[in-house]
Amino acid sequence: MKAVSVWRRQKTNYQNLGIVGKVVSKTRIIEAPQGFVGPYWVVMVAAPLRSESFEGQERVVGQWADVVEPKIGMKVVGVLRRIGEAGSSGVIEYGVKWKQL
Amino acid sequence: MLNKFKFKNVGVIGFGAHVPTYRITVDEIAKVHEKDGRAIAASLGVKEKAVADRDEDTVSLAVTAALHSLKRVQGKLFKPKDLGAVLVGSESHPYAVKPTGSVVAEILGVGREYLTADLEFACKAGTTAMIVIASLIEAGLIEAGLAIGADVAQSRRGDALEYTAGAGAAAVVLGSKKYPWQAKFEAASSFNSDTPDFWRRAGQKFPAHAGRFTGEPAYFAHVEEGTRQFLKKFRQKIGWFNHVVLHMPNGKFPKKAAARLGVTAGQLKTGFIVEKIGNPYCASAMTGLVKVLEEGRKNQKILMTSYGSGAGSDSISLTILQKNSIGKDTDVSEQIKKFEYISYSKLC
Amino acid sequence: MLITGAYQTKFGELWDKSLSDLIFEAGSNAMKDAGVKPAEVDLVLVGNMLSGQLEGQEHLGAVAAEALGINQAAAMRVEAACASGGVAVNQAVNAIKAGAAKTALVIGAEKMTDKSSGEVALSLMGAASEAERQAGLTFVGLYGLMARVYFDRFGLKKDDLAHVAVKNHRHASLNPKAQYPYAVDLETVLKSSCVASPLHLFDCAPITDGAAAVVIQNRRSTSHDQKRVVAIAASQVATDSVSLTKRQSLVEIGATKTAVKKAYLEAGVEASEVDVAEVHDCFSIAEIMAVEDLGFCKKGEGAKAIKRGEFDFGGRLPVNLSGGLKACGHPVGATGVKQVVELALQLRGEAGERQVKGAKVGLAHNVGGSGGTAVVHLLKKI
Numbered sequence: 037m038k039a040v041s042v043w044r045r046q047k048t049n050y051q052n053l054g055i056v057g058k059v060v061s062k063t064r065i066i067e068a069p070q071g072f073v074g075p076y077w078v079v080m081v082a083a084p085l086r087s088e089s090f091e092g093q094e095r096v097v098g099q100w101a102d103v104v105e106p107k108i109g110m111k112v113v114g115v116l117r118r119i120g121e122a123g124s125s126g127v128i129e130y131g132v133k134w135k136q137l
Numbered sequence: 138m139l140n141k142f143k144f145k146n147v148g149v150i151g152f153g154a155h156v157p158t159y160r161i162t163v164d165e166i167a168k169v170h171e172k173d174g175r176a177i178a179a180s181l182g183v184k185e186k187a188v189a190d191r192d193e194d195t196v197s198l199a200v201t202a203a204l205h206s207l208k209r210v211q212g213k214l215f216k217p218k219d220l221g222a223v224l225v226g227s228e229s230h231p232y233a234v235k236p237t238g239s240v241v242a243e244i245l246g247v248g249r250e251y252l253t254a255d256l257e258f259a260c261k262a263g264t265t266a267m268i269v270i271a272s273l274i275e276a277g278l279i280e281a282g283l284a285i286g287a288d289v290a291q292s293r294r295g296d297a298l299e300y301t302a303g304a305g306a307a308a309v310v311l312g313s314k315k316y317p318w319q320a321k322f323e324a325a326s327s328f329n330s331d332t333p334d335f336w337r338r339a340g341q342k343f344p345a346h347a348g349r350f351t352g353e354p355a356y357f358a359h360v361e362e363g364t365r366q367f368l369k370k371f372r373q374k375i376g377w378f379n380h381v382v383l384h385m386p387n388g389k390f391p392k393k394a395a396a397r398l399g400v401t402a403g404q405l406k407t408g409f410i411v412e413k414i415g416n417p418y419c420a421s422a423m424t425g426l427v428k429v430l431e432e433g434r435k436n437q438k439i440l441m442t443s444y445g446s447g448a449g450s451d452s453i454s455l456t457i458l459q460k461n462s463i464g465k466d467t468d469v470s471e472q473i474k475k476f477e478y479i480s481y482s483k484l485c
Numbered sequence: 486m487l488i489t490g491a492y493q494t495k496f497g498e499l500w501d502k503s504l505s506d507l508i509f510e511a512g513s514n515a516m517k518d519a520g521v522k523p524a525e526v527d528l529v530l531v532g533n534m535l536s537g538q539l540e541g542q543e544h545l546g547a548v549a550a551e552a553l554g555i556n557q558a559a560a561m562r563v564e565a566a567c568a569s570g571g572v573a574v575n576q577a578v579n580a581i582k583a584g585a586a587k588t589a590l591v592i593g594a595e596k597m598t599d600k601s602s603g604e605v606a607l608s609l610m611g612a613a614s615e616a617e618r619q620a621g622l623t624f625v626g627l628y629g630l631m632a633r634v635y636f637d638r639f640g641l642k643k644d645d646l647a648h649v650a651v652k653n654h655r656h657a658s659l660n661p662k663a664q665y666p667y668a669v670d671l672e673t674v675l676k677s678s679c680v681a682s683p684l685h686l687f688d689c690a691p692i693t694d695g696a697a698a699v700v701i702q703n704r705r706s707t708s709h710d711q712k713r714v715v716a717i718a719a720s721q722v723a724t725d726s727v728s729l730t731k732r733q734s735l736v737e738i739g740a741t742k743t744a745v746k747k748a749y750l751e752a753g754v755e756a757s758e759v760d761v762a763e764v765h766d767c768f769s770i771a772e773i774m775a776v777e778d779l780g781f782c783k784k785g786e787g788a789k790a791i792k793r794g795e796f797d798f799g800g801r802l803p804v805n806l807s808g809g810l811k812a813c814g815h816p817v818g819a820t821g822v823k824q825v826v827e828l829a830l831q832l833r834g835e836a837g838e839r840q841v842k843g844a845k846v847g848l849a850h851n852v853g854g855s856g857g858t859a860v861v862h863l864l865k866k867i
Contacts, residue, residue, distance in 0.1 A: 050244050054204060061735065063629030064682040065621060069606040072621045073191065080630050080730060095730035097620045097630070101192065103158050103477035108637060116200045116244060117192040119619055128231055130196060130244065131619060 057083025148318025151310030153205025182388020186415025221279025226262025261445030305417030328363030329449030363450030490519025570821025571851030571860030593822030657808025664814030693814030756780030
């Protein structure tokens with residue numbers, strides 16, 4: 037059952053909530069895999085924001101959660117959203133997606 | 138002393154709301170049903186409503202509003218772990234069994250030692266959460282608590298509710314004198330009955346309602362009489378309040394109730410938000426309240442009366458002690474301004 | 486270390502062939518090519534990524550042994566995502582070097598077309614990290630993220646990617662075993678629909694069924710016809726983080742650079758001495774980075790060099806004469822072995838219409854995931 041792995045991931049899923057970062061790459065997924073509804077943007081974010089360059093800085097990937105298009109270099113903040121597909125009867129997983137600051 | 142909640146030791150120490158970014162106009166919905174959008178918008182007093190994105194739900198909205206409210210708490214003393222109770226009122230809890238409150242508390246880092254259980258009373262569960270938390274603080278049993286009203290409202294395609302059923306969340310952090318108050322949480326009373334105006338049976342996806350019966354015997358009866366009872370119990374006059382916030386199922390009902398209660402347009406203005414965001418159910422009156430707290434001035438008095446179908450009204454009075462803004466773009470007025478229209482087909 | 490037998494099945498949508506059928510066809514034909522009987526094989530390695538996820542079949546070593554009638558040999562599956570095949574070859578080489586085996590049969594096989602493309606796309610995400618899967622990053626999306634950074638760093642545009650597909654399809658038209666044995670023009674490539682920006686359909690390798698196999702023996706074990714025998718001069722595997730976010734750079738595949746450096750050293754060969762190469766073009770951007778990472782041209786110059794025809798059949802260093810992953814097809818676990826088979830054909834002089842005259846040194850480059858694993862083999866004509 038996915039419930040246990042969702043519970044275990046609670047330890048790390050919310051780490052970037054409210055954290056400010058910078059978009060270092062982006063891709064728009066047109067062909068979504070099973071379990072996802074496309075199209076959607078996925079961004080790579082350097083966070084927490086420490087310097088102007090991203091080389092050697094901690095990076096994370098996550099889905100985009102804003103109405104504007106992500107741009108390289110954009111300042112972003114982590115917001116809470118549903119992630120994954122729980123269907124009508126599964127345990128719901130929450131995580132951090134990224135929005136323009 | 139029955140149902141006369143008088144508080145001496147409870148203050149508002151944080152507050153915040155989240156209005157989702159997407160908007161859909163009454164016109165857009167009406168077009169799908171081949172109806173006259175302009176006429177409907179005029180009769181409802183609503184132009185457009187805020188709707189949640191596909192990956193937003195009551196939990197994510199509640200957390201976002203709660204984070205705004207926690208950010209507003211002043212001083213260095215307060216930590217999320219200080220919250221002794223987290224109560225979320227909603228009619229769209231993601232689970233029928235497994236409380237929203239525990240998910241929200243976990244995400245906010247409240248820890249393990251707090252009281253929670255979910256509240257449901259149609260659109261007024263959030264204000265009831267406030268009264269319960271205030272009572273716990275007044276009794277000296279907890280030092281701080283978080284009350285949230287959050288909803289992603291559902292409506293059946295083609296139902297009149299489609300035009301106004303919206304989404305949103307509002308959070309209020311209440312605390313004892315240990316923390317700096319931004320407003321006094323002074324008094325509350327509740328007025329309820331068994332009135333089947335609007336309901337949703339367990340297992341059903343969409344609510345049902347009794348049409349025009351939702352007016353006089355339901356909304357008006359409880360909002361008006363509930364407010365009058367409050368004023369009588371606490372020996373107050375309606376004119377003493379600078380701001381009056383009423384539950385806003387549409388743009389017409391609260392204005393009509395206000396007129397009958399002797400509330401002026403000036404008193405209603407600041408907390409009146411339904412025209413541009415529709416009805417976010419449990420977050421309706423509470424978001425109006427948050428907006429008043431954001432924009433009001435020191436020493437101004439607020440009276441809020443919520444309404445939940447089924448049916449009942451909570452009335453709560455507060456006095457603003459100071460102004461505080463955590464960053465303009467999280468203010469309700471700014472969130473109302475920043476939006477993006479979506480089409481009916483894109484609506485999840 | 487010698488390759489004494491080599492065989493590739495047709496690659497494509499092979500509806501009537503099961504995974505077992507493919508393993509059997511490749512394995513038995515490679516053994517025949519080597520003049521080796523099943524009883525003489527003492528090690529069977531099967532490179533495969535998805536059999537468990539897609540058809541619930543694990544234990545492929547035993548499955549292959551049964552299909553091929555190889556009893557009592559050591560047999561096991563090797564998995565390293567899309568580098569499964571190359572790593573399987575590497576493990577056979579290591580086993581023989583260690584004296585644990587004398588005659589190894591390495592089979593790379595993959596059956597992908599029984600499931601929908603959505604299910605296959607999901608299962609291919611198994612090559613990525615959990616966080617990357619949570620974010621809904623498809624395999625294409627991962628390379629899309631790299632492509633985006635590469636574009637900004639080196640001034641490349643989406644249209645510059647198209648020359649990779651055009652070249653590889655042209656090569657595939659000379660390879661009857663390829664999935665798409667025909668050329669495509671630039672306009673077709675440019676017009677193809679977006680899959681994960683900035684990568685479009687023709688920037689991506691297809692979903693393919695297929696298998697390839699080689700027989701590897703040490704010098705002492707074979708009395709085979711020396712003309713049809715090719716030496717493995719180097720076999721090196723390198724690893725980098727599975728997560729794209731933990732890489733040092735997003736415009737190169739560090740594991741490739743590490744593996745090829747070790748390989749050039751082991752073989753005593755320089756990049757300029759390579760006559761023919763099979764590189765891992767799971768996506769056009771991957772080939773562009775590969776020719777740079779392997780030392781065939783300067784960093785940032787890959788796309789220009791490809792456009793100029795430097796890596797064409799007839800160019801200074803033909804790359805992906807099989808058609809590459811794009812046009813020959815990419816049955817995930819089979820690719821690494823197929824690359825070695827292709828080079829063996831080239832060095833034996835058996836590559837028919839796509840034969841590079843006088844080819845003496847061949848390089849095979851196989852990558853797992855977005856660069857978590859890289860394998861480089863150098864083959865030499867004896």
